[in-house]
Amino acid sequence: DTEVTQTPKHLVMGMTNKKSLKCEQHMGHRAMYWYKQKAKKPPELMFVYSYEKLSINESVPSRFSPECPNSSLLNLHLHALQPEDSALYLCASSQEGAAGQFFGPGTRLTVL
Amino acid sequence: RKEVEQDPGPFNVPEGATVAFNCTYSNSASQSFFWYRQDCRKEPKLLMSVYSSGNEDGRFTAQLNRASQYISLLIRDSKLSDSATYLCAVNGAAGNKLTFGGGTRVLVKP
Numbered sequence: 549d550t551e552v553t554q555t556p557k558h559l560v561m562g563m564t565n566k567k568s569l570k571c572e573q574h575m576g577h578r579a580m581y582w583y584k585q586k587a588k589k590p591p592e593l594m595f596v597y598s599y600e601k602l603s604i605n606e607s608v609p610s611r612f613s614p615e616c617p618n619s620s621l622l623n624l625h626l627h628a629l630q631p632e633d634s635a636l637y638l639c640a641s642s643q644e645g646a647a648g649q650f651f652g653p654g655t656r657l658t659v660l
Numbered sequence: 661r662k663e664v665e666q667d668p669g670p671f672n673v674p675e676g677a678t679v680a681f682n683c684t685y686s687n688s689a690s691q692s693f694f695w696y697r698q699d700c701r702k703e704p705k706l707l708m709s710v711y712s713s714g715n716e717d718g719r720f721t722a723q724l725n726r727a728s729q730y731i732s733l734l735i736r737d738s739k740l741s742d743s744a745t746y747l748c749a750v751n752g753a754a755g756n757k758l759t760f761g762g763g764t765r766v767l768v769k770p
Contacts, residue, residue, distance in 0.1 A: 579756050590747055590760035591704065604757060638703055645749040646692040649758055651703040 551575075552652035554639050560658045563629060569655045571622040571639030580622040581649060582614060583638040591638055591651075597622060598644060629659045661686055664750050667760035673738045673768045680734040681764045683748030692751040693724055693731045696764065698742045707733075738768045739754055 552573045561567050565611035571580065579598050583591035597616040611633075613625040621640055636656050640649040666683045673679045685693075693710035708715065710722040710731045721734040735742055745763040752759065 571751050581756075581758075590762050593757060593759075596756050598756060636701075642756070645756070648692075648694050648706045649749075650706060650708055 552639055552641055552650055554637075554652035554655055556655055557653065558656050560660065561626065561629065562660050563631075564626045565629075568626065569624040569637055569639075569657075571624075571652055572620055572639040573650075573652075574620055574641075575641060575650070576619075577641035577645045577650075578619060579642045579647075579649075580616065581640040581642075582612075582622070582624050583640065583651075585636045585638055585654070593659070595624075625658075629657075631646075631659050633657065634659045662762075663687060664761040666746075666748055666764045668725075668762055669762065669765040671673060671766045673735075673742075673766060675738060675768055675770050677687070677738050678734065678736050679738055679766060680732055681696045681746070681766075682730045682732045683750075683761050683764075684728075684730045685748075685750045685759075686729070686761060687750070687752050688726075688729060690729075690750045690752050693722075694750055694751075694758075695720075695722055695731075695733050696747040696760075698747055699744050704760075706745070738766075740768050740770065743764060743765040743768045 551581045555623040585591045595614045615623040636654045642649040653655040695707040696704040698704040714723045719736045748761040
């Protein structure tokens with residue numbers, strides 16, 4: 549199984565809503581990532597989890613809150629988002645270290 | 661200067677032709693290098709890692725030039741299905757942090 553899955557595929561939320569994005573991988577990877585991608589731009593790293601611990605936070609606003617319940621799951625909790633947060637949110641996983649990362653299909657988020 | 665830079669293109673390529681493009685990186689301590697392919701409104705897909713000695717996967721050849729700090733991707737016998745945006749990605753000395761270039765758009769035409 550070489551797949552990273554993400555749910556939901558699409559999400560529309562208001563600025564006062566609380567929602568969560570979910571990501572799962574069963575490749576035995578110990579590093580998991582959240583990226584944000586705007587149209588016609590490359591993915592921008594948000595968070596890195598290594599062995600279920602947060603190792604990198606790229607100065608992401610606190611309205612985004614990551615969680616890694618176990619080695620296969622990664623969540624991104626969203627609260628009080630702004631319209632400019634609308635983007636494709638990508639989860640990825642990799643073996644530990646400088647290894648290639650495998651991306652999920654993403655959640656396309658629209659904030660109204 | 662951006663950490664990782666690419667010519668945005670588009671590279672308009674006749675079907676069957678060869679196309680090559682580069683990606684420059686600024687951090688000389690960068691450890692590993694990758695090419696990804698991204699189709700419109702889809703996720704990036706890992707195309708190939710780039711090794712110091714250069715490597716080939718079918719019609720795709722990747723090269724690394726550490727002295728000049730760039731990597732390259734060459735596509736031979738281009739197919740219509742090769743039309744996509746090609747993203748280079750560089751993993752710095754910090755290990756897990758992958759920095760992407762802005763992407764090079766390739767359009768293969770009949």
